[in-house]
Amino acid sequence: MTPAVPSFELLAGAGDSPVILHVPHSAREIPAAVRAGIVLDDSALGRELDHITDAHTAEIAARAAQLSGVAPWRFVNRLSRLVVDPERFPDEREEMLAVGMGAVYTRTTHREALRPEDTDPGPLVARYFHPYARAMTDAVADRLAAAGRAVIIDVHSYPSEPLPYELHGAGPRPPVCLGTDSFHTPPELRDAAIEAFAECGETGLDSPFSGAYVPLEFYGKDPSVTALMVELRRDTYMTEPGGPAGPGLDRLATALAHLVTAVSR
Numbered sequence: 001m002t003p004a005v006p007s008f009e010l011l012a013g014a015g016d017s018p019v020i021l022h023v024p025h026s027a028r029e030i031p032a033a034v035r036a037g038i039v040l041d042d043s044a045l046g047r048e049l050d051h052i053t054d055a056h057t058a059e060i061a062a063r064a065a066q067l068s069g070v071a072p073w074r075f076v077n078r079l080s081r082l083v084v085d086p087e088r089f090p091d092e093r094e095e096m097l098a099v100g101m102g103a104v105y106t107r108t109t110h111r112e113a114l115r116p117e118d119t120d121p122g123p124l125v126a127r128y129f130h131p132y133a134r135a136m137t138d139a140v141a142d143r144l145a146a147a148g149r150a151v152i153i154d155v156h157s158y159p160s161e162p163l164p165y166e167l168h169g170a171g172p173r174p175p176v177c178l179g180t181d182s183f184h185t186p187p188e189l190r191d192a193a194i195e196a197f198a199e200c201g202e203t204g205l206d207s208p209f210s211g212a213y214v215p216l217e218f219y220g221k222d223p224s225v226t227a228l229m230v231e232l233r234r235d236t237y238m239t240e241p242g243g244p245a246g247p248g249l250d251r252l253a254t255a256l257a258h259l260v261t262a263v264s265r
């Protein structure tokens with residue numbers, strides 16, 4: 001089960017930067033052995049990737065890194081979230097299990113079959129999820145050692161109209177949604193993001209998506225690890241679903257760079 005590309009990549013920033021831009025859902029790559037376990041034909045799989053992929057978010061993070069006053073580190077998933085979703089809980093704590101979208105998805109964005117219901121997630125979790133989690137844990141530990149703190153900014157996107165898999169899709173869908181965590185998102189991090197994205201339209205909190213990713217070793221335990229999820233509504237920077245980026249991408253990358261610079265001080 002050797003993938004055609006590395007499962008993930010850590011791209012170095014400034015040695016004293018506390019910031020990690022985490023990009024978990026930007027890729028479409030699926031190794032052949034994993035593709036064999038997916039029941040969709042190629043056309044249907046392509047459509048599903050259009051809907052589920054946070055297209056162009058790796059490019060937004062890369063441009064933001066170039067524009068930032070202090071270059072952040074970037075941790076980028078190089079495989080599709082249809083391989084494993086590194087941001088899910090790998091056990092019964094994960095609420096998305098209710099719609100077949102735990103760490104290993106068995107259902108699509110439209111709640112159709114993606115894998116057989118009796119698929120054993122264990123091999124994929126062992127091959128892809130755990131190494132990713134260990135590497136991200138190490139990356140955060142390195143920032144703690146180098147800077148005395150770590151700031152994880154999770155870079156995502158979401159569709160302008162809710163998809164059937166969404167558990168909380170009935171609420172507001174602002175141009176920028178900030179996902180927060182009661183333990184790991186201090187007010188000053190939230191407020192810095194609201195200020196940074198002020199030029200990008202309305203910024204909302206925790207709707208339609210909430211929470212922020214922190215490796216489990218630190219989750220709910222270490223306040224020197226702070227985190228924020230940035231969800232960018234796709235129609236503000238690209239053609240939906242899965243189409244090319246537009247001029248909004250540069251505006252969002254610049255805003256993200258302002259946030260990185262603000263929280264690096």
